[in-house]
Amino acid sequence: MRIxxxxxxxxxxxxxxxxxxxxxxxxDEGYILPGDIDVEEKDELLASRGARSCPERALEIDCS
Ligand code: F3S
Incomplete structure (x- = not known):
């Protein structure tokens, strides 16, 4: 999975x-660093929770 x-x-x-x-x-200002994030299978649940928690929809989950 990728964010x-x-x-x-x-x-x-x-x-x-x-x-x-x-x-x-x-x-340092609390903004997400640039660059897509490759997520290991064991971290997928945590990563998708984090991505879905963004109220600005800045984190898109890509499962392709
Ligand atoms: Fe930014 Fe959303 Fe995270 S606004 S710091 S990507 S919760």
Whole structure:
């Protein structure tokens, strides 16, 4: 699974990080770092919870 990060939509809510701090990395201002995230199978539940928690829909789940 992959998380596609839409940086322009991030408003720094940090809910993704609160759910999965080892998967979602934020910068010093609390915004998600650029670059899509490859998620290992064991982390998929946590990663999808984090992605779905973003109120700005900045984190798109790609299962293809
Ligand atoms: Fe940004 Fe959404 Fe996370 S606004 S910091 S991607 S919860």
């Amino acid at each position: 596609i990060v839409h940086n322009a939509k991030c408003q720094g809510h940090a809910r993704c990080w609160a759910q999965a701090p080892d998967i979602f990395n934020l910068n």
